Amino acid sequence: DGGITQSPKYLFRKEGQNVTLSCEQNLNHDAMYWYRQDPGQGLRLIYYSQIVNDFQKGDIAEGYSVSREKKESFPLTVTSAQKNPTAFYLCASSRGEGPLQETQYFGPGTRLLVL
């Protein structure tokens, strides 16, 4: 988990509310990723960014939004359009392209619960 921080550890969302999950890294990594983890389903990619000011949708982007204004930060907003947001959210980063630079390192996660 070293070098990647996620906050808060637990987050409660009321119906109709947007909430933002923070992800910060001090590893000087170019690429950052957001995953959602549900029991028995493994990790599913929400959004990823390979460079500042650019990002791509993953497999389950609906109801989520991101920004990448700084290299160190990749916040994820869970919007009211996401009807089933209860899950464990994991942020990861990697150095980018190249055969020796592709290992993704993960933060400690944020558990989102709906009130």
Add this chain to the structure above:
Amino acid sequence: AQSVAQPEDQVNVAEGNPLTVKCTYSVSGNPYLFWYVQYPNRGLQFLLKYITGDNLVKGSYGFEAEFNKSQTSFHLKKPSALVSDSALYFCAVRDMGGGSTLGRLYFGRGTQLTVWP
């Protein structure tokens, strides 16, 4: 399209016995394969990876994995299991295609390993 399968949801083994957690993959091109471990309510920790070279890859905490191209498998192994190895294990394959998908990982569903004393 890249994909990974972990055929066992759970693996149970006695402490001191060898353990194997299975993974098979499907990729276009040469595979880059990874194993991660997750302890409860924690992020994933990198264990090891196969890029090229020797088919037997050694990683953290005494784990190793054997790459078998003909069987498209990348099974995780440890000669002698510890109770502290009990955790959720994920296999992943990297997308080596071009364009905007380059660099993303595809994960299996995970295998829960339980090592009893």
